[in-house]
Amino acid sequence: MTALECPLPIEEGEVVLLGHGAGGRLSAELLEDLLLPAISGSSGRGLIGRVPLEDAAVLPATGGAELVVSTDSFVVSPLFFPGGDIGSLSVHGTINDVAMMGAMPTALTVSLIIEEGLPLATLERVARSLGEAARAAGVAVVTGDTKVVNRGAADQLFITTTGLGTRLPGTRTSAAYAAPGDVVLLSGPIGLHGTTVLSTREGLGFESDIATDSRPLHHLVRAIAKAGGSAVHVLRDPTRGGLATTLNEIARDSAVTVEIDEAAIPVPEAVAAACDLLGLDVLHVANEGCLVAFVAADKAEDVLTAMRAVPGGEGAVRIGHVADWPAGRVVMRTLVGAHRVVDMLAGEQLPRIC
Amino acid sequence: MKYLDEYRDPALARKLLAELTATATEPWRIMEVCGGQTHTLVRQGIDDLLPAGIRMIHGPGCPVCVTPLEVLDRAHAIAALPGVVFTSFGDMLRVPGSHTDLLALRARGADVRPVYSPMDAVRIAVAEPAEQVVFLAVGFETTAPANALAVQQADRLGLDNFSVLVSHVLVPPAITTLLEDPDCEVQAFLAAGHVCAVMGWRAYEPIAAKYQVPIVVTGFEPLDLLEGILMAVRQLEDSRAEVENQYVRAVRRDGNTDAQHAIETVFRIADRPWRGLGPIPDSGLVLAPDFARFDAATRFEVGGITTAEHPECIAGEILTGAKLPTDCTAYGTRCTPRNPLGAPMVSGEGTCAAFYAAGRVPRKVEA
Numbered sequence: 101m102t103a104l105e106c107p108l109p110i111e112e113g114e115v116v117l118l119g120h121g122a123g124g125r126l127s128a129e130l131l132e133d134l135l136l137p138a139i140s141g142s143s144g145r146g147l148i149g150r151v152p153l154e155d156a157a158v159l160p161a162t163g164g165a166e167l168v169v170s171t172d173s174f175v176v177s178p179l180f181f182p183g184g185d186i187g188s189l190s191v192h193g194t195i196n197d198v199a200m201m202g203a204m205p206t207a208l209t210v211s212l213i214i215e216e217g218l219p220l221a222t223l224e225r226v227a228r229s230l231g232e233a234a235r236a237a238g239v240a241v242v243t244g245d246t247k248v249v250n251r252g253a254a255d256q257l258f259i260t261t262t263g264l265g266t267r268l269p270g271t272r273t274s275a276a277y278a279a280p281g282d283v284v285l286l287s288g289p290i291g292l293h294g295t296t297v298l299s300t301r302e303g304l305g306f307e308s309d310i311a312t313d314s315r316p317l318h319h320l321v322r323a324i325a326k327a328g329g330s331a332v333h334v335l336r337d338p339t340r341g342g343l344a345t346t347l348n349e350i351a352r353d354s355a356v357t358v359e360i361d362e363a364a365i366p367v368p369e370a371v372a373a374a375c376d377l378l379g380l381d382v383l384h385v386a387n388e389g390c391l392v393a394f395v396a397a398d399k400a401e402d403v404l405t406a407m408r409a410v411p412g413g414e415g416a417v418r419i420g421h422v423a424d425w426p427a428g429r430v431v432m433r434t435l436v437g438a439h440r441v442v443d444m445l446a447g448e449q450l451p452r453i454c
Numbered sequence: 455m456k457y458l459d460e461y462r463d464p465a466l467a468r469k470l471l472a473e474l475t476a477t478a479t480e481p482w483r484i485m486e487v488c489g490g491q492t493h494t495l496v497r498q499g500i501d502d503l504l505p506a507g508i509r510m511i512h513g514p515g516c517p518v519c520v521t522p523l524e525v526l527d528r529a530h531a532i533a534a535l536p537g538v539v540f541t542s543f544g545d546m547l548r549v550p551g552s553h554t555d556l557l558a559l560r561a562r563g564a565d566v567r568p569v570y571s572p573m574d575a576v577r578i579a580v581a582e583p584a585e586q587v588v589f590l591a592v593g594f595e596t597t598a599p600a601n602a603l604a605v606q607q608a609d610r611l612g613l614d615n616f617s618v619l620v621s622h623v624l625v626p627p628a629i630t631t632l633l634e635d636p637d638c639e640v641q642a643f644l645a646a647g648h649v650c651a652v653m654g655w656r657a658y659e660p661i662a663a664k665y666q667v668p669i670v671v672t673g674f675e676p677l678d679l680l681e682g683i684l685m686a687v688r689q690l691e692d693s694r695a696e697v698e699n700q701y702v703r704a705v706r707r708d709g710n711t712d713a714q715h716a717i718e719t720v721f722r723i724a725d726r727p728w729r730g731l732g733p734i735p736d737s738g739l740v741l742a743p744d745f746a747r748f749d750a751a752t753r754f755e756v757g758g759i760t761t762a763e764h765p766e767c768i769a770g771e772i773l774t775g776a777k778l779p780t781d782c783t784a785y786g787t788r789c790t791p792r793n794p795l796g797a798p799m800v801s802g803e804g805t806c807a808a809f810y811a812a813g814r815v816p817r818k819v820e821a
Contacts, residue, residue: 115561125792302570363464378570379545381811429813436467436676438499441813 123340124384124445153349154275155197155336158267165266168203170194173260177452179226181300183292183311184388186259187230192314192388193339194263195239199318200335200391202271202325208234210244211260216251226257237316239263265318271325277333278354280424283400285393287320287407288313288415290343291371294385299374309370313389320413324393327406331399337391344383345444346392347430355427360420360442362434384445394422461675470680474505478687481507483639485632485775486682487625488646489516489803490674496808498676500683508687511639511775512808514628515646517593518545518801519773520728523761525621526551529590531756532619533564538754539582541575542590543597544568548791549800552762572604572618579608579616588750591618596648598622598739599713602720605741605748617750620741623726625649626657627737632774633665640775642686644672644679647701652717654709658697666695673701720745729797730770767796772805779806780816 119126131153156170174190184192195205210230214223234241292313299306317337324332334354338346343365351358367375367382375382389412395403400418407416430442486492492512495501501510514520530551533540540556547556547568560566565585569575572589579587591601601618608616625646632638645658650671658669668689672682682700689696699705717739726738741749763769766784771777779785779798789795791807798804 115558117557117561119557304570431813434498434676435462435464436471436498436500436503436680437464438502440497440499443811443813 122445123386124345127341128444153353154201156201156203156263158201165269166203168198168201168265168267169262170197171260171262172197173258175255175258175452176297177255178297178301179222179256181297181312183296184314185226185229186257187226187228188233189312189314189388190259190261191230191233191237191239192316194261195237195265196317196337196388196391198263198265199316199321200273200337201265201267202273202321202332202335203265203267204318204322205237205239205263205265207242207264208239209262210241212244212246213254213258213260214246214248215254215256216248218256223257226259230259233316237318268322268325270329271332272330273332273335275334275336275350275353278350278356278358278394278422279333279396280356280422281397282333282394282422283397283418284347284358284360284420284422285395285400285404285407286343286365286390286417286419287317287393287413288390289366289368289371290338290387290390291367291375291382291385293339293388294342294380295371295374298378304374304377306370306374310368310374313387315389315412317389317391317412320391320407320410323406323410323413324395324403328393328395328399328403331396332393332403333396334394335391338387340386341445342382342384342386343392344381344430344442347442348444350392350394351430352428354422357423357426357428358420358430359423360430360432362432364417364419366415366417383442392419397421461673461677463677466677467680470677470684471503471505474508474680474684474687477684477691478506478508479691481509482641482687482690483509483511484642484644484683484686485511485513485640486644486672486679487513487515487629488644488649488674489519489801489805489808490648491515491644491646491672491679492805493803493808494674494676494679496812496814499812500676500679504683508683510683512772512778512805513643513775514632514728514731514773515594515625515649516773516798516801516803516805517597517623518549519769519797519804520623520730521546521549521592521621521797522727522729523551523763524727524759525592525619527553527759527761528751528756529619530554530556530559531759532588532750532754533559533566535586535754535756537584537586539565539567539578539585539587540590541567541569541578541587543570543592545801545803546590546592548794549797550764550794552760572601573607576604576607576611576613576616579613580611583615585615586753587616588754589616589618591620591622594623594625594646594649595653595717596646596651598721599652599710599716602716605720605745606716608748609745617748617753618741619750620721620739621726622721622739623728624723624737624739626661627734628728628731629658629661631731631734631737633661633667635774637776640667642668642670642690644682644686645669645697647671647673647678647705650699650701650705650709652710652713654707655697655699655705656707662695662697668695669697671697671699671701671705673704728773730773732770764795769796769798772798779809780814782806786810786815
């Protein structure tokens with residue numbers, strides 16, 4: 101092992117920052133330098149890049165279809181926002197991670213951490229929303245857990261959900277399978293969830309114009325898989341860290357360059373205005389109801405047509421393609437026709453948006 | 455919300471670039487004063503597309519970057535005091551002082567809250583009377599009116615638990631200082647549109663005349679910048695040195711007189727040190743005597759402040775446009791937005807952060 105491969109020593113007295121949970125570069129460092137080595141019992145340095153870190157795990161098939169499992173915690177503040185709440189979000193967020201492996205979610209577990217003093221009416225409202233979202237998605241809530249902590253030890257309500265699903269036959273998607281020539285498709289407008297939650301929380305006044313895009317994406321995935329089959333190489337939903345972070349992860353894990361066209365990326369006007377006001381880059385703002393699909397060029401048009409026929413995919417567009425050099429980068433053709441590198445989110449942007 | 459489409463239109467951008475190519479005959483050097491303009495230029499790659507070797511020099515207009523280290527260290531010391539709620543625009547949270555930053559202080563228990571308006575800080579002071587609420591009042595002429603109104607509001611409400619740590623700076627004295635430097639390469643300025651929306655452009659007219667330098671009041675969208683550059687180049691090609699206004703949809707010659715009145719009521723002009731540039735006479739604002747009791751610097755005793763800049767940081771040369779971020783030995787390696795050595799790598803308007811976000815790497819030295 102060379103000196104460069106040694107994990108960075110943890111400095112005495114260093115503490116967790118909010119940016120460690122933002123889904124960007126700091127989060128990746130926390131995983132690579134501390135959590136993965138500590139949990140796996142070996143040096144984690146270089147794990148990222150060598151082994152793609154997916155949002156869901158594929159377990160070996162035992163007889164039937166491959167099993168896909170994913171888990172996610174939801175700490176969004178406020179609990180309720182236009183277009184959704186922590187209950188529906190905790191269903192959509194997890195089943196979408198299952199779906200991105202080309203799987204149809206079938207079952208969900210739900211774990212609640214509740215702060216002492218939370219009004220029962222609030223809890224009931226969240227639980228009803230969670231149940232409705234699960235039923236609408238055709239997913240059964242099969243088991244769960246409830247804990248109550250002292251006032252101040254948690255903020256109102258945190259929810260952890262684990263989703264199980266079975267992989268569609270013939271699909272094999274991974275962040276590591278993007279190939280030169282692939283076309284990059286985006287299922288709909290970006291930036292809605294992050295700006296909606298932030299605007300609601302901070303009372304910025306955009307709430308009447310925008311709502312979260314939180315929705316289940318597995319029907320869209322089914323249509324994509326049916327139209328594209330094995331030509332569908334990557335499926336990802338750009339949640340925390342936004343489109344820029346997701347594309348960077350794919351570029352890194354597949355060792356390719358992703359080239360996107362700024363003019364092709366759909367950004368709702370209210371989102372663009374909110375981002376301007378807050379100094380946010382919309383490419384770094386979280387989404388909960390869109391996905392990117394990397395599809396071999398000969399099937400891209402078929403997949404795009406299929407996406408547009410599914411609710412939630414009507415606004416699907418082609419936003420770019422994959423080149424082979426330089427590896428690991430995302431490059432954007434800007435509105436004025438120049439090129440620039442698009443990096444992943446560096447640290448904290450919007451805490452507690454999901 | 456039509457502005458987004460109108461001022462970001464690719465076809466119009468190509469047209470302006472073609473016009474610029476037809477107009478420019480020399481490698482003019484133009485400084486965009488404001489960091490917001492720098493970000494648009496770099497994010498869109500506009501500076502890469504300019505014809506005839508025209509070079510953009512990135513100016514000192516990042517309020518976060520020019521806030522003196524002494525003010526930051528004082529802010530950090532006050533924020534660490536028990537019973538203090540320290541409020542600030544989000545931009546300031548990660549700016550390193552000599553020892554720490556506000557986010558790190560928050561992770562260790564300080565009550566640091568980002569706000570989007572100084573009025574939010576006043577509201578906190580009303581809602582939490584047992585806490586001392588401090589607002590870090592930094593920025594150019596653009597943020598000064600809102601900060602002035604917040605102080606006036608606190609005065610009307612008779613709040614004794616609200617104060618501001620003031621580090622306001624003014625643009626025209628900084629432009630003059632740059633032009634007085636015998637090594638100054640700048641041949642024309644794009645003045646900051648939003649500063650002029652408040653103050654108007656009368657103050658720039660004597661500067662243009664005295665130093666024979668074109669000044670174009672310019673907006674922040676890609677097409678604004680292309681048009682502002684074109685207007686500056688036309689002046690240079692015609693040997694004119696006037697103040698012109700590209701940002702007509704937002705700026706009048708006299709500016710916003712109500713906002714100016716709020717500033718004049720609450721603040722007084724004073725000498726001010728700029729981080730990276732040093733002291734500049736009459737370049738800052740301090741609280742006027744009638745409002746001096748809202749000054750956090752005198753309300754909180756935090757002992758002697760000893761500052762220490764990082765020795766490798768060349769923020770001063772970045773802020774004057776003498777060097778590019780990519781000229782810095784620490785850029786992109788020891789200094790990143792994650793681990794900034796200096797303010798220009800932190801701020802949403804800092805030149806180093808703009809370069810880093812756009813993935814710029816060191817390139818051949820320009821002639």
